[in-house]
Every structure is written in C-alpha cells, then in structure tokens.
Amino acid sequence: MDKSNGRVLLTGGSGFIASHVLDTLLDAGFQVVVTARSEEKGETIVESVKPHQLSYAVVEDIAKEGAFDHVFQTQAPFDYVVHTASPYHLNVQDPVKEFLDPAIKGTTGVLRSIKAHGPTVKRLVITSSSAAILNPGNHPEVYDETCWAPTTYEDAINHPAKNGYRASKVLAEKAAWAFVENEKPNFDLAVINCTYVFGPIQRKLASLEAMNTSNHRVRNMVQGKNKDGLDPTAPVFTWVDVRDVALAHLRAMTVPKAGGNRFYVAGSYFSNKQIADVIRERFPSLADRLPADAVDDLPGDVFRFNNRKSREVLGIEYTSLEKCITDTVGSILAVFPDV
Numbered sequence: 001m002d003k004s005n006g007r008v009l010l011t012g013g014s015g016f017i018a019s020h021v022l023d024t025l026l027d028a029g030f031q032v033v034v035t036a037r038s039e040e041k042g043e044t045i046v047e048s049v050k051p052h053q054l055s056y057a058v059v060e061d062i063a064k065e066g067a068f069d070h071v072f073q074t075q076a077p078f079d080y081v082v083h084t085a086s087p088y089h090l091n092v093q094d095p096v097k098e099f100l101d102p103a104i105k106g107t108t109g110v111l112r113s114i115k116a117h118g119p120t121v122k123r124l125v126i127t128s129s130s131a132a133i134l135n136p137g138n139h140p141e142v143y144d145e146t147c148w149a150p151t152t153y154e155d156a157i158n159h160p161a162k163n164g165y166r167a168s169k170v171l172a173e174k175a176a177w178a179f180v181e182n183e184k185p186n187f188d189l190a191v192i193n194c195t196y197v198f199g200p201i202q203r204k205l206a207s208l209e210a211m212n213t214s215n216h217r218v219r220n221m222v223q224g225k226n227k228d229g230l231d232p233t234a235p236v237f238t239w240v241d242v243r244d245v246a247l248a249h250l251r252a253m254t255v256p257k258a259g260g261n262r263f264y265v266a267g268s269y270f271s272n273k274q275i276a277d278v279i280r281e282r283f284p285s286l287a288d289r290l291p292a293d294a295v296d297d298l299p300g301d302v303f304r305f306n307n308r309k310s311r312e313v314l315g316i317e318y319t320s321l322e323k324c325i326t327d328t329v330g331s332i333l334a335v336f337p338d339v
C-alpha cells in the first residue's frame with residue numbers, strides 16, 4: 001500500500017452505510033481494511049473499488065469472544081476504527097442471537113480488541129442510531145444528544161419485533177460509553193446517532209431482496225408494491241441521506257473536538273407520500289406504480305429535533321429529500337433496470 005492519511009479499520013464492510021463510509025474514507029486518502037463475514041464478500045468489496053488502498057479481513061461473527069483480535073494481530077497498525085457492523089432487519093425470531101449479542105458483544109469486543117492489541121488507535125467511531133435516542137411513547141420537547149431511549153434488555157425479550165433492534169442499539173451504545181469511562185483507554189470515542197437512512201444502494205448489491213432495510217420503502221414503491229396504498233410512515237418521521245451519514249463518520253473521526261461526543265445526524269422530516277411524490281415527478285414512467293390519492297400522514301405536531309451539533313462540529317450540510325430519492329431510485333434502476 002502507498003502513502004496515505006492513515007490506516008482505518010472499517011467493520012461490516014458489506015453493509016449499506018459502510019459502503020458509503022468506505023467511499024468517503026478512500027476519497028479522503030485513507031488506507032482502509034474492511035471486515036467481511038467471508039472471503040467471498042471481502043474479495044467482492046476489494047474488487048469493486050480497485051485501484052484504491054483497500055484490503056479485507058474476515059470476521060465471521062462479531063458476537064464471538066475475541067472476534068476482532070486476529071485483525072489487530074495481523075493487520076495493525078491502525079490510526080482509527082469505524083464500527084458500523086450490527087444487524088438491522090425486520091424479521092426477528094430470536095432477539096438475543098439476532099440483535100442483542102451481535103450489537104452489544106460486537107461493540108464491546110471491538111473496544112476490548114483495540115485496548116489489548118491496537119495501541120496506535122487514536123479514535124473509535126461507532127454507528128449507533130436515533131433508535132438509541134427516541135422515545136416514541138413519551139417524546140421530549142426537543143430531541144438532541146442528551147436524550148436516551150428507555151428500552152431495556154427485557155423489553156427486547158418481551159417484544160422482539162418492536163424492541164429488539166431498538167434495545168440492541170441503545171444497550172450497545174451505553175456499553176461503549178461505559179467501557180471508555182471505566183477502562184480509560186488510550187483512544188477516545190465518537191458516536192453517530194443517525195436517523196432513518198436513504199440513499200444510493202451499496203456496491204455490488206446481489207439482488208433487490210438483499211437490499212438494506214431502510215431503503216425497502218423506496219424499492220417497494222418502485223416495484224409497485226404500494227400501488228393500492230402507502231404504508232404508514234410512523235413511528236420515525238426523520239430521515240438522512242447516506243452520503244451525509246458517511247461524511248459524518250469521516251468528520252467524527254478526524255475533527256479533534258468530535259471526540260467524546262454523540263452526534264444526532266438527522267436531516268429533515270419526511271413522509272411516504274413525499275417520497276412517492278418525488279418518484280412520480282422525477283420518474284414519470286413509474287407513476288402508474290404509485291397510488292394516485294395518497295394522503296400525507298406527517299403529523300402537524302410531529303416531534304421536534306435539534307441537529308445543530310452535527311452541523312456545527314461536523315460541518316454537515318444536509319441533502320434534500322428530492323435529491324436523495326432521485327439518486328436512490330436512479331441507483332436502483334441503473335443496476336436493476338427490470339425492477
């Protein structure tokens with residue numbers, strides 16, 4: 001590998017958000033090692049961005065004890081670690097195995113491995129979520145980085161579909177802050193609490209079925225699955241473009257005063273009707289796949305949020321919904337023209 005701005009370990013390299021974080025890191029001149037669950041996935045990622053400064057390491061299951069140790073033992077030194085890997089899907093059967101263990105043990109595992117085997121690491125950036133902030137049952141006056149979702153481990157066990165993912169994010173993030181507080185490692189921590197993320201599909205997406213969860217509603221509209229009526233937008237009415245999220249990760253890594261902070265990364269409000277309107281206007285050939293008489297269900301008294309810290313410290317200028325949805329649909333049609 002050639003000279004660079006530094007070496008970064010990026011976990012979950014096959015993911016949607018990681019795909020864009022990777023582009024942003026490479027464009028900024030960093031050498032990157034991604035983790036992937038198999039040789040095949042790792043090779044695919046590296047092939048897709050040649051001739052950049054990129055390699056991969058296999059981490060089959062982030063929930064396993066010491067899962068990341070071998071990466072540091074064989075690929076160090078690293079200057080930064082960005083931990084995006086964590087499950088996000090809607091078909092939960094076993095909340096412990098599918099959500100809580102990989103999220104919580106994966107996060108504490110990264111922290112332990114850095115402390116034990118990564119003495120050169122200056123900062124860890126973790127992809128948390130607005131799921132670790134929001135409390136839909138009792139909204140505060142304004143959401144910001146001081147807010148924490150009240151969801152517990154027991155909530156996840158009792159209502160896996162409703163609380164499994166939410167609990168995994170809030171408990172993993174709390175575990176990370178507790179580790180830093182208790183262990184006082186040589187590196188610091190910054191956390192990205194992004195809200196619902198839309199944007200161009202990830203590199204080398206194998207099929208429309210394999211698409212990341214948060215882009216499903218756009219995919220479904222393009223496929224005509226909502227022709228007879230849009231799904232309710234609730235409970236989350238805020239969204240952000242994946243390219244803004246990727247830039248937020250880069251800046252959280254490099255801006256000195258970002259260390260020790262959470263960042264609520266949320267662009268603006270949306271409803272499914274607003275997404276459908278953009279698709280209809282920008283892709284007239286898809287108009288007959290969309291409902292003609294959809295109602296905008298964005299509540300007049302929707303919860304308020306404050307994203308000032310992400311704008312002022314990270315310098316994020318949020319992308320418009322129109323551009324994001326246009327680019328997302330364009331990226332789907334470019335790869336799957338017969339959608």
Ligand SMILES: NC(=O)c1ccc[n+]([C@@H]2O[C@H](COP(=O)([O-])OP(=O)(O)OC[C@H]3O[C@@H](n4cnc5c(N)ncnc54)[C@H](OP(=O)(O)O)[C@@H]3O)[C@@H](O)[C@H]2O)c1
Pocket residue numbers: 011012013014015016017018037041059060061062063084085086087088102127128129130169193194195196197198212213214
């Ligand atoms: N998309 C959103 O709207 C959104 C919003 C807020 C926060 N987030 C957070 O952003 C991060 C990335 O999400 P995404 O939307 O990019 O989802 P994604 O495309 O499904 O990516 C998830 C990544 O985590 C990896 N992973 C999951 N479980 C694993 C395990 N047990 N062992 C090893 N790797 C594992 C996946 O590997 P495989 O590809 O091999 O399965 C994939 O690389 C997550 O932490 C998520 O909670 C997402």
